[in-house]
Amino acid sequence: MSIEEQIRQQKVATRRKDSGFKTKKCHFxxxxxxxxxxxxxxxxxxxxxxxxxxxxxxxxxxxxxxxxxxxxxxxxxxNSKEEQYLYELKQIIAFRCKNHSTLDEIVQFMKNSKYPVPVDKYNSLNMSNDQPEWCHELVNALKPKK
Known part of the structure; x- marks a missing residue:
């Protein structure tokens, strides 16, 4: 395995860990x-x-x-790819909140980790920006209700 591939895999592993994922091996x-x-x-x-x-x-x-x-x-x-992605984002944001990340830190993490913005959710917030991006309003809409 090349050094570039090892670095890429390490970055992915770190992103997953920082997102709250636990790696388990399954056999099918x-x-x-x-x-x-x-x-x-x-x-x-x-x-x-x-x-x-x-x-x-x-x-x-x-x-x-x-x-x-x-x-x-x-x-x-x-029950759909879109619903599953929203669920995943909510879990990531909940994990980051539980670990005391600020709203700014969560927004930055989502951007840096290159999580795609859920466009339908973004549009439902009536945001004025034509180019959907991670922002406080979107993170607040996805974070767990207390």
Missing amino acids: FDLDLLRLKKLAKKMGYEEKISNEDLTSIIRSCIAEKYSAVYPEKIIKIP
């Missing part, structure tokens, strides 16, 4: 992967799905099973 049968790919297509993912995409799909499966086992818990199950 071919049938499991086929089913995940079929779910991915139904949820709006492209033909080739990344490990991050698989993680989002599995996260939805966990939420659905959890809500079936614990019906008294109200869980919003993200």
Whole structure:
């Protein structure tokens, strides 16, 4: 592996850690992967799905099973690629808040980490900027309610 690839992988690992992700290794049968790919297509993912995409799909499966086992818990199950991405952003922002990051620090982290701005959410805030970008209003809209 080249030095550039090692550096890239280290940056990705750091971004994930700073976003609150915990890395776990999973093992699947071919049938499991086929089913995940079929779910991915139904949820709006492209033909080739990344490990991050698989993680989002599995996260939805966990939420659905959890809500079936614990019906008294109200869980919003993200059933599309867009809903899954919003859920992920909310979890990242919640993690950063829990770790005492300021609003400015969270905005800067989201920009520096190159998390794409959820355009629909941004537009729903009636922001005047034509070029969607991470800002206090967007982070506030995505952070957990107390």
